[in-house]
Amino acid sequence: MQENGRQWQTVDLLKAAEKHFKEKDIESSRLHAEILLAYVMQSNRIELYLKHDRPVYQSELEKFRSLCRERLNGKPLQYITGEQIFFGYSFLVDERVLIPRPETELVLEHALDRAVAAGITEGEMPTILDIGTGSGCLAVMLALKLPDAIITAVDFSAKALEVAEHNANKHGVADRIRFLQADVLSPGFIDEVEGIYDMVLSNPPYIPEPEWEELEPEVKNHEPKMALATPDGFEFYRAIARSASVLLKQGGLLCFELHAEGAGKVREIISAHGFRDIEVHKDYSGWDRVLSGILTEIHEE
Numbered sequence: 001m002q003e004n005g006r007q008w009q010t011v012d013l014l015k016a017a018e019k020h021f022k023e024k025d026i027e028s029s030r031l032h033a034e035i036l037l038a039y040v041m042q043s044n045r046i047e048l049y050l051k052h053d054r055p056v057y058q059s060e061l062e063k064f065r066s067l068c069r070e071r072l073n074g075k076p077l078q079y080i081t082g083e084q085i086f087f088g089y090s091f092l093v094d095e096r097v098l099i100p101r102p103e104t105e106l107v108l109e110h111a112l113d114r115a116v117a118a119g120i121t122e123g124e125m126p127t128i129l130d131i132g133t134g135s136g137c138l139a140v141m142l143a144l145k146l147p148d149a150i151i152t153a154v155d156f157s158a159k160a161l162e163v164a165e166h167n168a169n170k171h172g173v174a175d176r177i178r179f180l181q182a183d184v185l186s187p188g189f190i191d192e193v194e195g196i197y198d199m200v201l202s203n204p205p206y207i208p209e210p211e212w213e214e215l216e217p218e219v220k221n222h223e224p225k226m227a228l229a230t231p232d233g234f235e236f237y238r239a240i241a242r243s244a245s246v247l248l249k250q251g252g253l254l255c256f257e258l259h260a261e262g263a264g265k266v267r268e269i270i271s272a273h274g275f276r277d278i279e280v281h282k283d284y285s286g287w288d289r290v291l292s293g294i295l296t297e298i299h300e301e
């Protein structure tokens, strides 16, 4: 394609986009330019370099420019391409759901390790409840990693459940996941969810309202507020610990993702509901990020 007498080639366009992103303080400017161009060319990043002198067609250039504009306006890259890689697997994401974070992979890893250590995976068809499933990243990955598990994936957002179901179908595990729209903060939650579970896990909303306003515009203006914010940061931990103490079998595992400064308080909350052998694990930045405990006393509501 000719523009101002210029024929754009892949490598030149990448350089130009990287420079523009850098000037506008877009993080990982080269990487983002590569991902967007690979998306437009229906290719992958390595191929961009293998075919670095490939001419860029007019339609591709227009599309690329329009996506770069969206990125420059603060739209997260994953919502532009509709994809986030979680634990090495591709998940559909859009503005109906939170973009799964790398920290949440630690929740999955820890839940799997502890489930094995606690003998939960030895039983026939372990039952798992994922509260606040969002894109379904945890539920779908658990179904993939534990081929006998039966999973209930709950979210209050019907739109999030549509995305989660799409992801379950995409990875061929929809037949082992029940999707349920329910409000974990409502008194009827335990009756709605029914069943007896071996594991309850959740990455709940945990950003206290006052902190919401301080989040980067990229998060605040694009990701669903109901996925992240909550009045004092601990409502969901209280409600989920209470429900889990009723819904879990004796010896069952409760596993949470934590607000970086929430470990002490969440430990107190789950101890009060009969959970013991509490473990806390840090993320790569050294923040407490995952907390789990085993139910050792049956608590009636």
Ligand SMILES: C[S@@+](CC[C@H](N)C(=O)[O-])C[C@H]1O[C@@H](n2cnc3c(N)ncnc32)[C@H](O)[C@@H]1O
Residues within 6 Å of the ligand: 097, 098, 099, 100, 101, 104, 131, 132, 133, 134, 135, 136, 137, 138, 154, 155, 156, 157, 160, 182, 183, 184, 185, 203, 204, 205, 206, 226, 227, 228
């Ligand atoms: C932090 S996101 C976690 C999403 C996904 N599990 C992940 O780790 O990426 C929390 C999820 O909880 C859901 N949620 C918010 N309020 C809820 C409620 N009252 N009952 C059930 N789910 C709720 C949100 O819609 C959102 O999908």
